[in-house]
Amino acid sequence: MKLQRKHVLAAGVAVVATAAVAVGTGLGFADSAPTGQSVCPGSITFSAEGGAPAATSNQFPVGTRLRVTNLDNNKAAEVTVVGPSGSCVLLNSAAMELVREPGKNVIRRNVVERVGGAVAQPGAGRPDAVGDRPGSVSPPAGRPAPRSACQGAITFFDEAAGPAATSNQFPAGTRLRVTNLDNNKATTVTVTGPSGSCVLLNSAAMEQIREPGKNLVRNNTVEVLR
Incomplete structure (x- = not known):
């Protein structure tokens, strides 16, 4: 009789544990933590873009x-x-x-x-939408812009140091010239370490080329200096 009672108690505990796991998964607790390897290496920063999270x-x-x-x-x-x-x-x-x-x-x-999968965005793929995309480059009239070594908008991270940059494309020690095509201001920086961007400026470098109140340089060129 004692042995039989132990089996009954063990079975009851197993049922309760299974039910608890099922309830927890249903409430989303099982999905609250990262489940795999990151698809993007390096640090993450942000732009001054408004709107809903994107x-x-x-x-x-x-x-x-x-x-x-x-x-x-x-x-x-x-x-x-x-x-x-x-x-x-x-x-x-x-x-x-x-x-x-x-x-x-x-x-x-x-x-x-x-x-999940991709969500279609209004205007995606339209030829007339190219000029409105973040990072599209329009060189000043009469002077063609050199081919940029990095595509897309450039932003910065907060660091109290002299003008410098980090990169996921260029090794430490690489010298880059970054030009803001909207005001023709340029800065020459040395890559000091890795990041999640082709070029991510630090605060001092960004101050040399940014327009007042803007935390993103959309129209730009990045040149590798030999």
Whole structure:
């Protein structure tokens, strides 16, 4: 009788545990943590773009849905790629607010996951929409712009140092000239380490070329100096 009672109790515990797992999964707890390897290496930063949470990318087409998780506070945001940029993923202001830590403009420890399929965006693929895309380059009249070594918009990260940059394309020590084609201001920087962007300027470099109040340089060229 005692042996039989032990089997009954064990079976009851197993049923309760199975039910608890089923309830937890139904509530979404099982999906709250990153499940795989990040599809974007390096730090994540943001642009001053307004609107609902969104992102731009040089790796994923318009309409791609991404989940970005800040591993330092376990906050996550799901965003849709709305255009090209110079980063694997560049969040806009609203998306960054969802995942950032107070006072920090860079997420160094992160996981980026691709979620589901692409969502069609209005105007995607229209030839007349090319000039409106983030990062489209229109050189000043009468002077053709040199071929840029990086495509898309350029932004920056907050760092108290002399003008410099990080990159996912060029090794440390590479010298780059970055020109803002909207005001013809240029800065020469040395790559000091890796990031999630083709070129990500630091604060001092951005101050040398930015237009007042703008945190993004859309029309630009990046040249590798020998």
